[in-house]
Amino acid sequence: MYLDVCAFGTRKRQYISELVACVDQGIIRLFSHLRHVTEMTDFSSHFQILDQWLVRHRRWWQFQPFHHRQSIWRDETPALHALLSELSESEILDLSAQPSRVAQQLAPWIDDALLGVQVEAQLQQKLAQFSVNQHERLHYRVNGRKWQQIVALAQCVPPTGEIVEWCAGKAHLGRLLAFNGATTTSLEWQASLCESARELAARVPVDMTLVHCDVLSSDTASYIRPTTHAVALHACGKLHTHLLQKVVAAGASGVTLAPCCYNLIPDAVYSPLSEAGQVSVLQLSRDDVSLPLKQTVTAGQREQRQRDQELAWRLGFDLLQRELRGIDVYLPLPTVPKSLLAGDFQTFCQWALARKQLDEVIPSSIRLAEIEQRGCQRRVEVRRMELVQSLFRRPLELWLLLDMILYLDDAGYDVTTGTFCDYSLTPRNWLIHAVKS
Known part of the structure; x- marks a missing residue:
């Protein structure tokens, strides 16, 4: 009318x-x-789709291969065991980096094996892209791969306004954003990193403030305000969940976050942020949420050889300690000094016994060379089990990512998500970008 x-x-x-x-x-x-x-x-x-799928298939991924002396599917699923046994160690490593091929191999035993790959493709959204000006002095003493990650994330952040860089390290990201017009405040708790950040900032004068503080303390409340946009590149575990809680509590204008190291949490069990995560029957231990971190793409040949040797020695020592103690239970070891890997297996075992405060003396009747060889064989068996787990690495990471997204969504933020850089630069390439509605 x-x-x-x-x-x-x-x-x-x-x-x-x-x-x-x-x-x-x-x-x-x-x-x-x-x-x-x-x-x-x-x-x-x-x-919900990922949650139900992960719950339904828990027996395939929610376990620790290190704890088992042989394949857990040897008797239960002999056909799968036979398939895995035919793969060499190099074939396993190559295959584990190709989720689609793993899914095809495991489809006879795991229904909807390609679901994780499909959900990942559906979640990909077009991230905002802003022009970023660079200066050669900005990436002084920053390796090429790291700098590419920094630039890629900076391109997803509005270049003006108040920016708070969370867990800044040497403030490379904050410095780049400040160079492009943002008023940046970078928060870092390690004094040595703050000092390095000040030295680097002096090379290219920019409008930024460097603050030495513990981001987990209440002191940061004054920095996360309604007018600020928070950014964090690979803030780990509790650090990135705490940031999201601070952003929501303050009603900050937005946040751009690339999460990392989901296992670095204070509690033995992961505490979901969203209502959907809190009502899920899926209970995730610290070991469970470390699963997405087990895929690496950046290691050189020397580093990979060290990892192979350390894994074999850890598994060999585990066989030794079970025999010495008469207890058939896995005994975890702390971080191994890299210098120790330049020695021999006997020195490694003596170090491990001392660190676990075990008084057992290695009897002369025990052939350490044979145990070391068995450790190498066991390494291959562990990697066969990890190959099955690899199908669930990315879906579990997406579950954790969506838990954070839904938490922001419930708090009234418009959220976009996608990968901000290529997987070859870093496996932790998913980004959450949220703006207050």
């Missing part, structure tokens, strides 16, 4: 125009709300 407003008086025409404007604004708000609900439903549905 056509309404001829010209037929009305001036006051009535003004009233009708205002009424139409109000209706238009109402329609805009309604569509904005519907868009928000639709996106929330998409994130929620993806979370």
Whole structure:
């Protein structure tokens, strides 16, 4: 129906125009709300699909291969055991980096084996891309791969306004954002890193403030404000969940986060942030949430050889300690000094016994060379079990990512997510970008 407003008086025409404007604004708000609900439903549905799939297939991934002396599927699923036994160690390592091929191999035993790959593709959204100016002095003493990650993340951050860099390290990201026009405050708790950051900032004068503080303390409350946009590149575990809680509590304008090291949490069990995560029957231990971190793509040949040797020696020592103690239970070891790997297996075992405060003396009847060889054989068996687990690495990481996204979504943030750089630069390449509605 056509309404001829010209037929009305001036006051009535003004009233009708205002009424139409109000209706238009109402329609805009309604569509904005519907868009928000639709996106929330998409994130929620993806979370529920992954959640149910991970719960249904727990026996395939929720275990620790180190704890088992032989394949846990040897008797239960002999056909799968036979398939895995035919793979050499190099074939296992090559295959584990190709989720689609792993899914095809495991499809006879794991239904919807490609689900994780499909959900990952569906979650990919177009991230905002801002132009970033660089200067050669900005990446002084930053290796090429790390600098590419920093630039890639900076391109997803609005280049102006108040930026708070969380867990800044040497503040490379904050310095780049400040160089591009943002007013940056970088928070870091290690004094030596703060000092290095100040030295680097002096090379290219920029508008930034470096703050030496513990981000987990209450002192940071004054830095996360409604006017600030928080950024963090690979803040680990409790550090990135704490940041999200601070952002929501303060009603900050936004956050751009690339999470990392989900296992670095204070509790033995992961505490979900979202309501959907909290009601899930999936209980994740610290060991469970370390699963996504087991895939590496950046190690050189020397580093890979060291990892192979350390793994074999750890597994060999585990066989030794079970025999010495008469207890057939895995005994975890702390971080191994790299210098120790330059020695021999006997020195490694003596170090391990001392660190675990065990008084057992290695009897001369025990052939350490044979145990070392068995450790190498066991390493291959462990990697066969890890190959099956590898199918669930990315889906579990996406579950953790969606838990954070839904937490922000529930708090009224518009969230986009996607990969901010290539997987070859870093396996932790998923990004959460949220702006207050």
